[in-house]
Structures are given as C-alpha cells and as structure tokens.
Amino acid sequence: MIVFRYLSREVLVTLSAVSAVLLVITMSGRFVKFLAQAASGQLDPGSLFLIMGFRLPGFLQLILPLGLFLGILLAYGRLYLESEMTVLSATGMSQQRLLGMTMVPALLVALLVAWISLSLAPKGALQFQLLLNQQDAMTEFDTLVPGRFQELNDGSRVTYTEQLSDDRANLGGVFISEKRFGVNKKDRGISVLVAEKGRQEVQKDGNRFLILENGYRYDGSPGMADYRAIKYDTYGVMLPKPEISEEVTDRDAMTTSSLFGNPELKAVAELQWRLSLPLLVFIVTLMAVPLSRVNPRQGRFLKLLPAILLYMAYLTMLISARGSLEKGNLSPALGMWWVHGLFLAIGLGLLYWEPLRLKLASRRTVKEMARG
Known part of the structure; x- marks a missing residue:
C-alpha cells in the first residue's frame, strides 16, 4: 500500500x-x-x-x-x-x-x-x-471603438468615428466606406459617407436607423473621374435588424x-x-x-x-x-x-x-x- x-x-x-x-x-x-x-x-x-x-x-x-x-x-x-x-x-x-x-x-x-x-x-x-x-447578431455600434477603423462584412464596409457616447447612441466625426456590388458596371464602386455627427435610433418595432447630420456622400469607382458628391443636412439609413439564432x-x-x-x-x-x-x-x-x-x-x-x-x-x-x-x-x-x-x-x-x-x-x- x-x-x-x-x-x-x-x-x-x-x-x-x-x-x-x-x-x-x-x-x-x-x-x-x-x-x-x-x-x-x-x-x-x-x-x-x-x-x-x-x-x-x-x-x-x-x-x-x-x-x-x-x-x-x-x-x-x-x-x-x-x-x-x-x-x-x-x-x-x-x-x-x-x-x-x-x-x-x-x-x-x-x-x-x-x-x-x-x-x-x-x-x-x-x-x-x-x-x-x-x-x-450585434450591430457595428455594439463593437465600435472610437478612433479606430473597423472592418465589417468581410471588409466590404469600413466604419470610423472619432467620438462615441457611453450609451453607444451618438457618434462624432463619422466616416463610412462601403463597396457596392451590382450587375452593371455603373452600379459597382464605392460609397463614402462623412458626417459631423450621427446617432442611432431604435423604433418600437425593433428597426434600427443610423441618422447622420451635416455631411457628404461620395459615389464612384476607383480610377474613374465621374464621382458624385452630395451634401446633406440629414441622412438616414436603415440598419440590418439583428437576429439571434438558437439553432x-x-x-x-x-x-x-x-x-x-x-x-x-x-x-x-x-x-x-x-x-x-x-x-x-x-x-x-x-x-x-x-x-x-x-x-x-x-x-x-x-x-x-x-x-x-x-x-x-x-x-x-x-x-x-x-x-x-x-x-x-x-x-x-x-x-x-x-x-x-x-x-x-x-x-x-x-x-x-x-x-x-x-x-x-x-x-x-x-x-x-x-x-x-
């Protein structure tokens, strides 16, 4: 023993x-x-x-x-x-x-x-x-870090903000670049959004919207000279609704x-x-x-x-x-x-x-x- x-x-x-x-x-x-x-x-x-x-x-x-x-x-x-x-x-x-x-x-x-x-x-x-x-299922607001470029959707979307409130609802100094994929060549390219500030709005039905204020939108293709610039006071875009899969x-x-x-x-x-x-x-x-x-x-x-x-x-x-x-x-x-x-x-x-x-x-x- x-x-x-x-x-x-x-x-x-x-x-x-x-x-x-x-x-x-x-x-x-x-x-x-x-x-x-x-x-x-x-x-x-x-x-x-x-x-x-x-x-x-x-x-x-x-x-x-x-x-x-x-x-x-x-x-x-x-x-x-x-x-x-x-x-x-x-x-x-x-x-x-x-x-x-x-x-x-x-x-x-x-x-x-x-x-x-x-x-x-x-x-x-x-x-x-x-x-x-x-x-x-998290939106980019949930993982966004101020002062850092962040890739989303396998690099097809890049988001940057200089400031972000503690509740992640308000942004300052916003830059968003997104690749456009289309059937026609003219539908393909890059869209760039810059704004002085932005905020996230969540409606009662759960839909989320990104509201940008005082900025510009640029659309075009790299290497081409036909870029389009649009100045806006308020620009809204619907964000994908997060879905949590239990499967x-x-x-x-x-x-x-x-x-x-x-x-x-x-x-x-x-x-x-x-x-x-x-x-x-x-x-x-x-x-x-x-x-x-x-x-x-x-x-x-x-x-x-x-x-x-x-x-x-x-x-x-x-x-x-x-x-x-x-x-x-x-x-x-x-x-x-x-x-x-x-x-x-x-x-x-x-x-x-x-x-x-x-x-x-x-x-x-x-x-x-x-x-x-």
Whole structure:
C-alpha cells in the first residue's frame, strides 16, 4: 500500500504539472486568436474570458490523456534513473503489477475525461456557439471603438468615428466606406459617407436607423473621374435588424443523449469520438508503463521523443478515422475501434517484449553453458 501511494502520488503530481503547462500553452494560442478577432471588431472584448471558459472543457479532454502519458514517462523515468525501480523489482515488483497500480490513477483520469467529453464539453461548446450567434447578431455600434477603423462584412464596409457616447447612441466625426456590388458596371464602386455627427435610433418595432447630420456622400469607382458628391443636412439609413439564432449546428455542441440512436454518420462519429477519449486513457497508460523503462546510463529522456511520436500517431489515426467515418468511407461497426485495437496490441507487445527477450536470452545462455 505504501508503494502504491508513492507511485500514484508521483504520477498524479507530474500529471498535474504537465497538464497545467500544456493548458497554458494551448489557451494562450487560442486567446491570442480571439484577441485578434476582438481587435478587429468581430468579437466583444468583454466576452473574451467567458469564451475561454466555455472552451476550457474542450481543451482538457485532449490535454489530460497526454498529460497522464507524459506524467507516467517522466515520473517512472526518474525512478528508473535513480534505481528506485530496480529496488522495487528486486522485491518482486513486476511490470504487470506496476501496470495494475498505475491503472488506478488512470481510472480516475478516465472517469474525469469521460465526464468532460460526455457532458461538460458539449455544454461548453453549446454555450460557445450561442455566444458566437449573439456576437454575429450585434450591430457595428455594439463593437465600435472610437478612433479606430473597423472592418465589417468581410471588409466590404469600413466604419470610423472619432467620438462615441457611453450609451453607444451618438457618434462624432463619422466616416463610412462601403463597396457596392451590382450587375452593371455603373452600379459597382464605392460609397463614402462623412458626417459631423450621427446617432442611432431604435423604433418600437425593433428597426434600427443610423441618422447622420451635416455631411457628404461620395459615389464612384476607383480610377474613374465621374464621382458624385452630395451634401446633406440629414441622412438616414436603415440598419440590418439583428437576429439571434438558437439553432445548434456544431456537432460538438450536441448532447450525448441525442447522439445515441442517431443514424447520421456525423452523429455516429461524434459519439464514437467522445467514447474514445476515456478509452484512450487506458491504452496510453498500457503503452507508457513499458516505455518509461530506461537504463540509468541512457537518461530519462531517451524514449520520450519516440513515445510522443507514438502518441501523436495514435491521436492522428483517431482523427483520421473520425473523418473517414463522417464521409462514409468506414462502416459504423468498424469506426474508430480498429485504431484502439491496433494500439492495444502495440501496448501489449511493449509490455511483454522485454520479459520475453530476457527469457529467450537466458535460455540461450543456458544452452551455451550446457554446450561448453
């Protein structure tokens, strides 16, 4: 029991440290991406941390299996390097018994990953999609920042204002440039609106209007000299009415209960993917235990790179099988299970290869001594 607690503590502590580092690296990259979208006006800056919170379970369900895999390699590698495993082996600690002890913390991680992948991650993905739908329904007044040119509609519209009131209803020093797309060449070009000030009006029926005052409108095509300039005292334009979509289209946001019995290939692939992540934990544990065995002369990092490549091959093949299943290139009965079967065989081979090799070597030595 003392040995079991010691090994479990070493694995779980290393798992926590590795997972924390991987989580920080992953979330930092995504945060920079969302921050760039917020800087361009595509997202509300105030919702960035909320978005990262919704995406956190999706990150954890992939990071925890890798963290456990690396945690076993690093923790047991240190024990082999410091000859602690040699002492344990001398007291009767076999690879099979070591694997059995390691499976206990692996079971805890698998249960956590199962809860995240089957329940928590879909809920987070659903809230993330609904939040993005709300962001898409926001008008340019909701994301406009004074003193910055902001692109909208994939760059076809550029808006700028020098001043913006706290309630986002009044603007000062307005510039709006919009590309015109028409069938005829004369209908294509650029419209530019400049105004001393402007305001947003919302009617009772929900329609929104932009009212500009004391400005000019310029219409024309770049490179042509037939620009038209119109001076106006008041200019009004109807803004698109925001519509918040409640439709869930992302497969990651579908509840697990709705995936059961769903004959669609995308639903079958998503369900098998969610079930594969907890199963992944046990198989990578099976591979990590024999891969952690190193010679003190070789160092603890000798097998780290091949082990990571093996893990990446496992995950890559799962993702590839998921895509093939969605496209109908794989039968649902075969699905992703063949990948797990393949790496289960690899794990068993790694576990029993070294004892088998030593047994064969000892027999060969006995035969040579008998001949001598």
